Amino acid sequence: MDLSRRKFLKLGAVAGGSAVCNLARPAAAREMPDIDPDWYGMLNDSTRCIGCKACMVACKKENKLPPESTLGDAATFGAPLYDSPRELSEQTYTLIQLHRDEKTGAATFVKRQCMHCADAACQSACIVGALKKQKNGAVKYDAGMCMGCRYCMVACPFNVPQFEWHAALPSIRKCTLCSETRLEKGEATACASACPAGAITFGKRSELLKIARARIAAEPERYLDQVYGENEVGGTCVLYLTRKDVAFAGLGLQPFGYKPVSDLTESIQHRIFQYFIPPIAVYGVLGGIMFYNQNRKRKAGTEGGDDDY
Amino acid sequence: MTIKALPLRQKFFTPNVFLLLFFMGAGAVFAFFRFFYGFGSVTNLSKAYPFGLWIAFDVACGVALAAGGFTTAAIVEIFGRHKYHPLVRPAILTAFIGYFLVGLAVFFDLGKYYNIWHALIYWNGTSVLFEVAWCVMLYLTVLGIENLPNVVEQFKDNVHLPGRLARLNRPANWLLHRLDWFCGKTMAFFVIAGVVLSFGHQSSLGTMMLIAPYKLHELWYTPLSPLLFLTSAVSVGIPMVIFEGTLAAKFFGRRPETELLSGIAKYVPLFLGTYLLLRLGDLAYRGVLASAFDGSLQGNAFLLEFALFAVPYFLLKRRSIRRDPTLLFLCALSVILAVVLNRFNVFLIGMNMGPGWSYFPSVGEWGVTFAFLAFGVLLYKIGVNYLPILEAEHE
Ligand code: SF4
Ligand code: SF4
Numbered sequence: 001m002d003l004s005r006r007k008f009l010k011l012g013a014v015a016g017g018s019a020v021c022n023l024a025r026p027a028a029a030r031e032m033p034d035i036d037p038d039w040y041g042m043l044n045d046s047t048r049c050i051g052c053k054a055c056m057v058a059c060k061k062e063n064k065l066p067p068e069s070t071l072g073d074a075a076t077f078g079a080p081l082y083d084s085p086r087e088l089s090e091q092t093y094t095l096i097q098l099h100r101d102e103k104t105g106a107a108t109f110v111k112r113q114c115m116h117c118a119d120a121a122c123q124s125a126c127i128v129g130a131l132k133k134q135k136n137g138a139v140k141y142d143a144g145m146c147m148g149c150r151y152c153m154v155a156c157p158f159n160v161p162q163f164e165w166h167a168a169l170p171s172i173r174k175c176t177l178c179s180e181t182r183l184e185k186g187e188a189t190a191c192a193s194a195c196p197a198g199a200i201t202f203g204k205r206s207e208l209l210k211i212a213r214a215r216i217a218a219e220p221e222r223y224l225d226q227v228y229g230e231n232e233v234g235g236t237c238v239l240y241l242t243r244k245d246v247a248f249a250g251l252g253l254q255p256f257g258y259k260p261v262s263d264l265t266e267s268i269q270h271r272i273f274q275y276f277i278p279p280i281a282v283y284g285v286l287g288g289i290m291f292y293n294q295n296r297k298r299k300a301g302t303e304g305g306d307d308d309y
Numbered sequence: 310m311t312i313k314a315l316p317l318r319q320k321f322f323t324p325n326v327f328l329l330l331f332f333m334g335a336g337a338v339f340a341f342f343r344f345f346y347g348f349g350s351v352t353n354l355s356k357a358y359p360f361g362l363w364i365a366f367d368v369a370c371g372v373a374l375a376a377g378g379f380t381t382a383a384i385v386e387i388f389g390r391h392k393y394h395p396l397v398r399p400a401i402l403t404a405f406i407g408y409f410l411v412g413l414a415v416f417f418d419l420g421k422y423y424n425i426w427h428a429l430i431y432w433n434g435t436s437v438l439f440e441v442a443w444c445v446m447l448y449l450t451v452l453g454i455e456n457l458p459n460v461v462e463q464f465k466d467n468v469h470l471p472g473r474l475a476r477l478n479r480p481a482n483w484l485l486h487r488l489d490w491f492c493g494k495t496m497a498f499f500v501i502a503g504v505v506l507s508f509g510h511q512s513s514l515g516t517m518m519l520i521a522p523y524k525l526h527e528l529w530y531t532p533l534s535p536l537l538f539l540t541s542a543v544s545v546g547i548p549m550v551i552f553e554g555t556l557a558a559k560f561f562g563r564r565p566e567t568e569l570l571s572g573i574a575k576y577v578p579l580f581l582g583t584y585l586l587l588r589l590g591d592l593a594y595r596g597v598l599a600s601a602f603d604g605s606l607q608g609n610a611f612l613l614e615f616a617l618f619a620v621p622y623f624l625l626k627r628r629s630i631r632r633d634p635t636l637l638f639l640c641a642l643s644v645i646l647a648v649v650l651n652r653f654n655v656f657l658i659g660m661n662m663g664p665g666w667s668y669f670p671s672v673g674e675w676g677v678t679f680a681f682l683a684f685g686v687l688l689y690k691i692g693v694n695y696l697p698i699l700e701a702e703h704e
Binding site for chain 1: 344345346347348349350352354355356357359360383386387388389391418419420421422423424425427428431432433434435436437438439440442497500501502504505508509512513516517518519520521522523524532535660662663
């Protein structure tokens with residue numbers, strides 16, 4: 001008796017386990033994001049950037065952001081002397097970084113900002129939906145909705161969203177694609193308008209892809225035959241071109257896969273809560289076991305049934 | 310059920326209580342800076358480590374360590390092992406305190422804490438965090454209800470409010486009788502609901518960091534993570550009960566419940582075994598076992614985590630070890646540390662946000678975490694002192 005019950009329990013555990021395993025297996029069926037041809041975006045041609053940082057200045061002006069100095073802060077110098085951020089921050093939405101190729105030693109300037117992903121990880125992760133893809137392609141942040149949980153920062157594969165670490169009531173800050181201040185008035189982004197070297201092209205994503213392809217076709221010995229952001233993490237609205245001998249990874253643009261990063265979490269969530277059937281089923285099974293045990297106890301008329309499993 | 314649970318009614322202000330209050334006071338100072346001068350003034354959090362000790366320990370571990378509540382409730386009420394009934398009330402009380410503190414810790418960790426209620430009205434179904442938040446809220450409510458009978462039992466027909474408030478005695482008593490009736494009728498429903506919510510919640514915490522495939526180390530980035538979080542939480546349920554039971558006996562000068570604790574400990578290897586099987590199977594199936602031995606911080610953290618899980622599994626299989634209060638306690642402690650380290654690994658140590666970034670909790674972060682722990686212990690002490698939680702000692 002003891003043995004058979006033990007066996008039964010073990011079998012039950014295995015069966016239950018495999019049922020949950022099945023739940024946890026990602027559904028392959030999650031669709032790839034639809035990409036709207038009307039989304040706006042930017043094409044950053046790293047082969048054209050001269051590192052003048054005019055785009056950074058334009059961005060700071062547009063968004064009324066203070067300068068950040070690596071020489072010392074206001075406390076040490078009376079005032080920041082010089083805008084020289086090292087990283088994206090709550091005061092720097094876009095940044096020019098210099099990357100040096102290990103082999104050739106060639107220097108490349110690369111612009112950083114929010115990629116305005118097609119299937120944005122930040123949007124998928126945000127608990128209240130404070131980050132949302134807009135019709136014009138911008139991923140917009142709503143400070144009034146945000147709870148400040150910073151899960152979007154964990155989720156974003158490009159580490160874009162920044163938190164105001166020194167504010168009593170902090171918000172998330174990131175590039176807006178000038179959605180409200182300029183796009184709605186039919187103007188291009190501030191950074192693209194400011195670039196003197198034609199390294200930033202503003203336009204519809206579908207058009208930008210065509211331009212990028214045309215540039216590669218016109219100068220195949222100059223460009224690497226790949227547009228970064230066309231497929232990476234499901235596609236982004238900010239696209240990149242690079243020199244033939246410099247891989248995107250050498251520019252700090254990681255070789256991400258083509259699936260959105262939220263692929264796994266969303267399919268697990270979906271499986272576990274599909275029409276609430278799994279939780280209700282677990283509820284039913286547990287209820288049945290409880291009912292059975294209580295009935296048995298009542299019949300036995302004792303506190304019994306406490307034998308070993 | 311011949312033995313009744315009774316309030317301890319011991320002297321409250323012992324030196325230990327002052328120690329707890331000291332920790333809470335220190336935490337409050339750090340909290341002041343966090344709330345008025347921003348996270349930067351107390352924490353070591355950065356753009357690369359937006360989640361730190363407060364999320365990893367106060368929330369992720371807090372939830373896992375509250376698992377004593379639902380596992381004990383399931384074993385006793387659902388699977389009918391009524392012998393262990395005396396363990397249910399303390400476990401449910403601890404779970405309630407644990408979840409209450411998790412809620413409080415979340416409040417601390419939210420930049421815009423005043424928007425915490427937004428989780429109720431703005432729903433984003435794709436967010437794992439959304440599901441986590443709802444389970445915390447619902448399960449905390451359920452735990453509150455599960456603790457109601459203790460209050461009812463203590464004060465029913467026994468309300469003696471002082472002075473002018475005495476007028477409220479009758480209505481309060483009427484309310485308690487209603488509650489008593491309500492609890493009697495619906496408790497079964499809430500007990501099962503508590504277990505189902507815990508299942509959902511524990512597993513969702515395992516889903517959380519899967520949003521970052523390029524940041525979380527491959528030893529922990531697995532689609533099986535929700536199931537691993539769930540089974541490890543189930544495994545740590547009974548060890549938590551053993552841990553608390555042993556400490557409570559020591560600090561309140563009661564006889565240890567070795568009989569009961571070593572009895573219920575026999576289920577632990579069953580749960581731990583299931584977990585270890587799944588964990589090893591997953592690592593082997595994904596072919597990443599090698600990276601456990603590459604000598605990196607992550608690899609070593611994994612090995613330590615695994616050892617802390619595996620050693621008590623083998624030890625607790627032996628009856629003689631389960632019957633030895635000290636060894637039993639140490640085994641329980643090992644499982645608890647294993648789960649804590651596992652959550653740390655997933656939320657912090659296994660997260661690589663790129664070169665040049667590192668994180669170690671600041672004094673302020675430790676301070677606040679200790680304050681939470683102290684507050685939890687204090688609440689437990691208040692609970693067992695004034696409510697019928699622990700059963701009278703049987704001779
Ligand atoms: S780059 Fe990051 S912040 Fe920007 S849309 Fe993509 S996931 Fe969101
Ligand atoms: S910090 Fe704000 S925007 Fe980011 S996930 Fe949390 S609620 Fe959403």
